[in-house]
Amino acid sequence: MTALILKTIYRFLSVETNDARWQVAQDIVADLGCNAINTASVDRTTGQMEWALLSMSDAWLEAYVGEGYFEVDPLILGARNPTGFQLLKSQTLHRDDSPNRTSFGLNHELAHYGYSHLACIQMPGQGDASTRLVVFSGDDSTYDFHRKYDQPELGQLARTIAAFVTEPATPDPRFLPMYGKTLLSDREKDVLSLLAAGHRNDEIGYRLSIAEVTVRAHVSSARLKLGAKTREQALVEAIRTRQIHP
CATH class of the missing domain: 3.30.450.80 (Transcription factor LuxR-like, autoinducer-binding domain)
Structure with missing residues (x-):
């Protein structure tokens, strides 16, 4: 040695x-x-x-x-x-x-x-x-x-x-594309951040001035990007990858 x-x-x-x-x-x-x-x-x-x-x-x-x-x-x-x-x-x-x-x-x-x-x-x-x-x-x-x-x-x-x-x-969120993962859009981050804070879909829609059906669409899109089966898993993964902060 x-x-x-x-x-x-x-x-x-x-x-x-x-x-x-x-x-x-x-x-x-x-x-x-x-x-x-x-x-x-x-x-x-x-x-x-x-x-x-x-x-x-x-x-x-x-x-x-x-x-x-x-x-x-x-x-x-x-x-x-x-x-x-x-x-x-x-x-x-x-x-x-x-x-x-x-x-x-x-x-x-x-x-x-x-x-x-x-x-x-x-x-x-x-x-x-x-x-x-x-x-x-x-x-x-x-x-x-x-x-x-x-x-x-x-x-x-x-x-x-x-x-x-x-x-x-x-993981550093900048490197997620290298791991085959797609970065969340700004709106998806907004929705998940409010979801993590305990807000309901209708409350999130009101705060962001979007329809409740649009909130659900953003949650669904974020789940697919994060490889999560549930919104709870999506929140955990978004926090783990530092795309949102609790």
């Missing part, structure tokens, strides 16, 4: 919560010269991301989700048939050779936001059907981390991080 791994373990053992361990992980990779770390779990059967913690910039994450880059991300796609290690270099795709405009945009936009190299370590996730990913990213103009730390050592570090950093208790 290298000094880097021992130091990493000691730093994780000094904190108790998952949020604190996630901050430790970000501090550790910053010491290595990386500018971000991402970790996620991907269903190998469907290729669907199950959860993720991402430390890249808000501007990039907004583009990543908004442009649908996660649908063509080779690191996510590679989780279905993991090889153990992938290195993604930005600005390597030519427009004529790119499979589609989204793939080309992802490959070139990464560099624009400062992520020229991404080293992805793949490992078994919880259960037999998932792959856990830990991704170290950096900009070669500031530090060539993936050459200083070779693949075996990065792999050890990734597995150590994966052992301590687990699924967040509440």
